[in-house]
Amino acid sequence: MSATIKLEKKHFPVLLNELISIISPLYSGTFIDCTFGQGGYSKKILENKFNKVIGIDRDPDVKKFSSILKKKYPNRFEFENIKFSEISRFYNKSVKPNGIIFDLGYSTDQIKDESKGLSFNSTSMLNMRMGINNISADDVINKMKPEYIEKILKFYGEENKSKSITRIIVRDRKNKNLNTKDLVDIINKAKKNSNSKIHNATKSFQALRIFVNEEISELIYGLINSFKLLPIGGVIAVVTFHSIEDKIVKFFFKYYSEKNKTSRYLPDLSEKEILFNLVNKKPILPSISEIKLNPPSRSAKLRYAIKIKNSENFGDFLNKFNYLLEIEDLKKKI
Numbered sequence: 617m618s619a620t621i622k623l624e625k626k627h628f629p630v631l632l633n634e635l636i637s638i639i640s641p642l643y644s645g646t647f648i649d650c651t652f653g654q655g656g657y658s659k660k661i662l663e664n665k666f667n668k669v670i671g672i673d674r675d676p677d678v679k680k681f682s683s684i685l686k687k688k689y690p691n692r693f694e695f696e697n698i699k700f701s702e703i704s705r706f707y708n709k710s711v712k713p714n715g716i717i718f719d720l721g722y723s724t725d726q727i728k729d730e731s732k733g734l735s736f737n738s739t740s741m742l743n744m745r746m747g748i749n750n751i752s753a754d755d756v757i758n759k760m761k762p763e764y765i766e767k768i769l770k771f772y773g774e775e776n777k778s779k780s781i782t783r784i785i786v787r788d789r790k791n792k793n794l795n796t797k798d799l800v801d802i803i804n805k806a807k808k809n810s811n812s813k814i815h816n817a818t819k820s821f822q823a824l825r826i827f828v829n830e831e832i833s834e835l836i837y838g839l840i841n842s843f844k845l846l847p848i849g850g851v852i853a854v855v856t857f858h859s860i861e862d863k864i865v866k867f868f869f870k871y872y873s874e875k876n877k878t879s880r881y882l883p884d885l886s887e888k889e890i891l892f893n894l895v896n897k898k899p900i901l902p903s904i905s906e907i908k909l910n911p912p913s914r915s916a917k918l919r920y921a922i923k924i925k926n927s928e929n930f931g932d933f934l935n936k937f938n939y940l941l942e943i944e945d946l947k948k949k950i
């Protein structure tokens with residue numbers, strides 16, 4: 617019985633072989649796994665006895681997986697229960713990673729945990745906190761002003777029914793504190809004529825998860841701070857699962873690896889620094905056999921870049937996504 621449960625909760629590390637082959641030329645060094653989860657990537661890297669891994673995860677519940685690796689590799693593995701934007705904590709510890717990896721999103725273990733409320737089938741109170749949070753989805757849905765809820769659903773979920781969903785939320789929350797099931801029922805009502813292939817609640821749940829966990833600033837500062845920690849020649853590799861994440865990672869790597877396109881007859885006046893060597897312009901996608909084995913991997917995209925120059929100037933990157941970063945400030949208005 618327990619074997620079955622264990623198997624159900626096992627997380628399949630997405631694009632594992634592809635990721636390992638990207639960092640393998642740099643083997644024999646230190647790697648930072650910014651989204652440790654069940655440690656699928658970390659375990660694979662530690663198979664080489666010359667490698668060290670620092671695992672990071674905001675969810676304290678993953679400590680049960682990290683302590684297994686700590687026991688097995690006491691001198692080659694360490695774990696920090698922090699957010700990956702806080703990777704800057706390693707600046708003074710003379711850590712010089714060969715590679716820093718991110719596997720965004722949430723693990724099977726987290727989605728199966730009823731109390732986290734990440735699944736549409738959860739019957740618990742609204743939550744969606746992954747760990748180290750100030751607010752929950754309950755605060756958003758049951759306390760926030762309608763115009764703010766609508767903005768979150770529209771910009772973080774790209775949900776075009778954000779107005780009607782918000783209208784029903786505000787009407788129904790007058791009578792009771794809404795829970796996860798109530799929210800799914802409300803979204804189903806607002807989208808009753810939708811013939812989309814994805815679950816009606818997918819976009820709104822994505823929006824709430826992004827807002828509650830401040831995933832936009834986490835990703836943006838996670839990338840910038842990782843870049844600063846990485847020595848020249850090191851690699852940053854990121855697996856994304858939805859279009860907003862992918863847009864941010866794609867811009868970061870592409871913008872700082874390409875020269876501005878000016879006329880070949882004019883001198884290049886651009887002040888933009890070239891910080892990365894982008895080996896693959898297009899993302900690496902899972903194979904058909906991986907998707908068959910693990911259907912949630914179908915939306916995964918792996919992008920990576922090699923650092924070629926130091927820089928402290930990321931103003932253009934921050935300006936580009938300021939419209940998404942600003943939405944996080946709405947939490948001060950709860």
Ligand SMILES: C[S@@+](CC[C@H](N)C(=O)[O-])C[C@H]1O[C@@H](n2cnc3c(N)ncnc32)[C@H](O)[C@@H]1O
Binds near residue numbers: 627650653654698
């Ligand atoms: C998709 S899972 C990673 C699975 C992992 N690669 C494996 O093979 O088991 C994503 C993990 O990242 C963690 N996470 C998400 N955002 C984070 C952040 N900003 N800082 C630290 N950990 C984060 C989640 O708690 C979750 O455990």
